[in-house]
Structure formats: C-alpha cells, structure tokens
Amino acid sequence: VFSQIARAPEDPILGVTVAYNKDSDTSKLNLGVGAYRTEEGKPLVLNVVRQAEQKLVNDPSRVKEYLPIVGLADFNKGSAKLIFGADSPAIQENRVTTVQCLSGTGSLRVGGEFLAKHYYEKTVYIPSPTWGNHPKIFTLAGLSVKTYRYYDPATRGLDFQGLLEDLGNAPTGAIVLLHACAHNPTGVDPTLDQWEQIRKLMRSKGLLPFFDSAYQGFASGSLDADAQSVRMFVADGGECFAAQSYAKNMGLYGERVGALSIVCKTADVASRVESQLKLVIRPMYSSPPLHGASIVATILKDSNLYNEWTVELKAMADRIISMRKQLLEALQARGTPGDWTHIIKQIGMFTFTGLNAEQVAFMTREYHIYMTSDGRISMAGLSSKTVPHLADAMHAAVTR
Ligand code: LMR
Numbered sequence: 001v002f003s004q005i006a007r008a009p010e011d012p013i014l015g016v017t018v019a020y021n022k023d024s025d026t027s028k029l030n031l032g033v034g035a036y037r038t039e040e041g042k043p044l045v046l047n048v049v050r051q052a053e054q055k056l057v058n059d060p061s062r063v064k065e066y067l068p069i070v071g072l073a074d075f076n077k078g079s080a081k082l083i084f085g086a087d088s089p090a091i092q093e094n095r096v097t098t099v100q101c102l103s104g105t106g107s108l109r110v111g112g113e114f115l116a117k118h119y120y121e122k123t124v125y126i127p128s129p130t131w132g133n134h135p136k137i138f139t140l141a142g143l144s145v146k147t148y149r150y151y152d153p154a155t156r157g158l159d160f161q162g163l164l165e166d167l168g169n170a171p172t173g174a175i176v177l178l179h180a181c182a183h184n185p186t187g188v189d190p191t192l193d194q195w196e197q198i199r200k201l202m203r204s205k206g207l208l209p210f211f212d213s214a215y216q217g218f219a220s221g222s223l224d225a226d227a228q229s230v231r232m233f234v235a236d237g238g239e240c241f242a243a244q245s246y247a248k249n250m251g252l253y254g255e256r257v258g259a260l261s262i263v264c265k266t267a268d269v270a271s272r273v274e275s276q277l278k279l280v281i282r283p284m285y286s287s288p289p290l291h292g293a294s295i296v297a298t299i300l301k302d303s304n305l306y307n308e309w310t311v312e313l314k315a316m317a318d319r320i321i322s323m324r325k326q327l328l329e330a331l332q333a334r335g336t337p338g339d340w341t342h343i344i345k346q347i348g349m350f351t352f353t354g355l356n357a358e359q360v361a362f363m364t365r366e367y368h369i370y371m372t373s374d375g376r377i378s379m380a381g382l383s384s385k386t387v388p389h390l391a392d393a394m395h396a397a398v399t400r
Helices: 014-022 047-057 073-084 103-118 133-141 160-168 192-205 225-235 267-285 291-301 303-334 357-367 387-399
Strands: 096-101 123-128 144-149 175-179 208-213 240-245 258-263 350-352 376-378
Touching: 047 291, 047 303, 073 096, 073 225, 073 240, 073 258, 073 291, 096 103, 096 267, 103 133, 103 208, 103 240, 103 258, 103 267, 123 133, 123 160, 133 144, 144 160, 160 192, 192 225, 208 225, 225 240, 258 267, 291 303, 303 387, 357 387
Parallel strands: 123 144, 123 175, 175 208, 208 240
Antiparallel strands: 096 258, 240 258, 350 376
C-alpha cells in the first residue's frame, strides 16, 4: 500500500550531518548543526553533568517511576528561576506555570497547541528568517504562520524599522515569536534599547510574546544577560510564553530536556492554564523523560555545581567568541574581498556569512565543508586548527 510513497527531502539542518557522515574525506568539517565541539572537534559532556549523573547513580532511593504529566517539580521550579530570575515577582506571586517538555521544540509545540486550542488569535508572527523548524512546529500545532521583517542583508544587521512596521501592522492579540538571544540563524539581536521599543509596541497593541530561549548563557557567557529580553517583558506584569532548551547551555542535546513557562496575570489563571497544558501533553507523549531533567535539577539545586556550570558555560561561549576573531583575522590575512566584520558583531552559535547557496555548494564540493545552504555556519563546530581550511574555502568561494 505504500509503493507509491514519495521520498521526503532530508531536513535542511539535520540532513547536513547525514551528508557529512557519508563523506570519507579526512579534511571534512561539519559546520551545519548547532552543536558544540571542543578544540579537538569532539562533542563535550560538561564536567558538572558527569558529576550530577554520578550523584544520581549513587542515590539508591532513585527509581524509574513515571514523572507527573507536567514533569519533575524541582526541574520546573529551577527552570522558571533560571529564565525569569530568582527574585522574579511573577514567580513569587505564583503567576507562572512551568511544564517540562521535550527540549525547545517540544516546548514550542506544546505552547503552540495550547494557544491553538484556547487563545482567540490564531496567527503567530515569526521573524524572517528564523530557525527552519519554527514555521513547521506552529503550523502543525494549528496556528497560522506569518513573518515579520528581521534581518537586513544590506547591513547584515537588524531591520529594526521593518520589524516595528510589521509588528505595528499585526492584528491585535497576534502571537509573536521572539528569539530571547543569539538569533538563529542570523546571530543578530536587538539592543536593550530596541527590545524596550519592541516591548512597548507589543504591549500597546496587545501582542502576545512567545520567547524561544535556546541559548541562555551561550551568547554572552552570562545567564542573566542572555535572559534580559524575556525579563523586560515579564517585569511589566503582562502575559508571556517562554520555551527553554538545555541542549546547548548544558550540552544535553540528546536528552531532550526543556521547559515551557507561561506567565499569567494571576495565580488562579496560572493553575487553570496548567490544568489545560496537561490535556495537551497527556495524549501527545503522556509524560516527559526522567533522566535529563534529573541532571538539570541536580545542577540547579546545588550551588557548587551551579557555579561550576556557569564557569564551563562561559568557557564554551568564550571559545566561540575567539573562533569569530580568528576567522575574521584569517579572512583579512587572505585579503578576501568584502567586509567581514559582521562575523565578530553577530553573537551566539552561528555566523550568517552572507554566502549564497551556490557558494556553499562549492565549499562542500571542493573543500568538504558542510553547512546549511543559507550560508549559516556553526562557530561552535570550528577550532583553531580548522579556521584556515574554512578561510581558504570562503576566500575561494567569493573570488572564483
Ligand atoms: C540548529 O539550528 O542547528 C539547532 O537548533 C539544531 C536543530 O535542531 O536544528
């Protein structure tokens, strides 16, 4: 019965790894997926994660029972504090409901389905461009997806006027997806002053903020600085959605651990919202997995582990920042035509190089460098050893 089925294309991001794995060239380099690598090009398990796992293994009271539908209580509490700040009035007033979900994607999906079911405005505005999974997640959740201007290719920076215009023209109540920091794929973030203008506009129009926070601590190295945008929206007392992922900042990619928080106007509303979130989650995957959330909860609760985590996180962020400098210098040393300073101006895991699909294909073909066709490179996949190879490839791509 399936003989007529058409072959689906590979995922634009994860498919890059599939192609990379098939390449037998020894100089091959995977700068596609946003996954941190060490200077030796190896995946990194954080030392605090190893310690937390050891603690969990050594605790004989631990069992493998089902978690509640909303997940591990300590994990949820710690996650809300992490993103909104330990002294957040919204938390103190019990106006926040937090549910453990399957990383950022699962959190966005659960939030999207809740909104499709219970919110009067079914349109979500996402930035152009955005992470390729966003439109698919929200469409399948039952929302209608529109875009707002975000990136200006001419300046390789923020199209702030375009953004304000598009959000200004959005219908009252529309949902707006915002990247909390380290915008993916562009690495371009609004300044704090611009965030404040966005907040004012959105609140005056009753637009509903839905933050995707996939890189807290990864952009600047500071957990607080990278949550500033979210906290500005929560401080004004209005409603706010936040999807958190621990894939990058704790290196828990495959554990699929994240959280959805919904900030409501009152504690009573928050508890009713939570009751409805349970009805979204139960038929979707019943309850979330235990292991990853236990690791996170262990680290967030233990001040020694927490402090150690911030040090390891900063080291990852600093290594990425140093890769930016090294790549820029390597291009300047080669006299590569064009202004490449956006490499050090953009922040987070990615550089949006400005290379086009044809140049990317050339780099893959001739230099075995794998990246997404929009010209995004994962700086976290680069090392001092591989910078010259990438710079050679970029130079050849733009001068050919
Ligand atoms: C990325 O954009 O590379 C990451 O967020 C990984 C993913 O799932 O796409």
